[in-house]
Amino acid sequence: MVVWGVCGMWAGCTKEPPLDPDPLDPAESAQPVLPDETFPYSELTYPQTWLGDPALQLAGSFSGNPQVTDAGATLGRVLFYDVALSRTNDVSCATCHQQALGFSDGLSQSTGVSGVPTRRNTMALSNFRYQRRMFWDQRTNGVVNQVLQPIEHPDEMDMSLDALTTKLQAIAHYPPLFESAFGDSLVTPDRIASAMAQFLQAFHSYSSRYDEGLATGFANFTPSEMLGKEVFFNGETRCNQCHSGLLFQSGQAFINGLEVDYEAQGDGGIGELTGSADDDGRFKTVSLRNIGITGPFMHDGRFATLREVVDFYSDNIQPHPYLDERLSEAGSGPLGQAPYQLNLTEEERQGLVDFLHTLTDTVMVSAWWLSDPF
């Protein structure tokens, strides 16, 4: 039997036949409470500073995202929070992606219908307009191609798409929602994916104390946050050279030296897909937006606190044979140089932690239009 957890690419997996879904009496399924007037998701936009940013313009030109309509994203909101999408009628996307935690769940590994922990840490979700590659190993292109995977994954929601379309078609509130979104009431996997991807594109995260600081010369920052900001952006730590720009992210994946040999430790990241030694332990350079509320950290959730993350970068980067050059003393040149030793002071460590907390969004985590309608 093929073990699901080590299947990198979906196409390469041999599937066990899915179990039949647990019965759900359509008349007893929960009713979403939606506003009388549809929320204008299609009018949500980014601030001028973002729209005019050249790096973001490049990232934002990704054409794979579906066009957002108000009715489409509204349907996506209902789907995202609906436990009927799981075989056992008790797991939704929001079981693992909780709004108050930046759409993560506070756990190193999560459990869905099977009770078997997910192989990797649940990712925080935001700013999909500017993201192309999905998952820690970037195996999927575009959020619209991502959203059906957790539904079918045996440890997450374990629902075949055939069974799902039949199930949703029979729940009274869905046909009208599909009709508003797509012109007729037919439920199809493509429409489910489109609606969900439209909703995910509304996860805008640009309202943090850091953003307020950008606009006000950081008059709102404490001395410790100011120190942390300097350390984050200085040429020695080079944090911002990978977690860069307004997203604090990179479209590229890097090896940041958590292990000498990732594959031997059980998770080779992108190396498992390419088979190249220089991809061993290469993972998505995730956004640091909302990082203060999206722990535990790294692809396996190994660090419980940001202080542990900072201590790791300061003192404990491992000598991986293809370590990124930005994490070496010189900061440039070949891969695999000896890791830098930052020897940060106590004040600098605390400052970095305090600075990272300024990236927490104050709107996204509580916006009603992103919240549970059930």
Ligand code: HEC
């Ligand atoms: C059982 C927990 C669980 C459930 C349920 C779940 N997810 Fe996830 N999600 C994860 C984990 C774990 C990852 C990272 C997996 C990996 O990289 O291999 C992830 C990754 C993602 C990503 C990639 C984010 C990025 O920045 O690359 C998106 C988008 C996402 N999930 C959306 C959803 C949607 C939509 C649903 C519901 C249809 C859902 N998830 C259901 C645990 C879950």
Ligand code: HEC
């Ligand atoms: C060479 C590029 C690079 C540099 C430089 C870098 N990082 Fe990272 N960072 C990464 C990658 C890649 C990951 C994901 C690694 C993984 O999970 O295996 C990551 C993960 C993180 C995470 C965890 C994110 C999460 O959601 O779990 C935090 C926090 C973080 N980095 C902060 C920093 C800080 C602070 C600095 C500077 C001291 C820094 N990084 C420097 C590439 C980099």
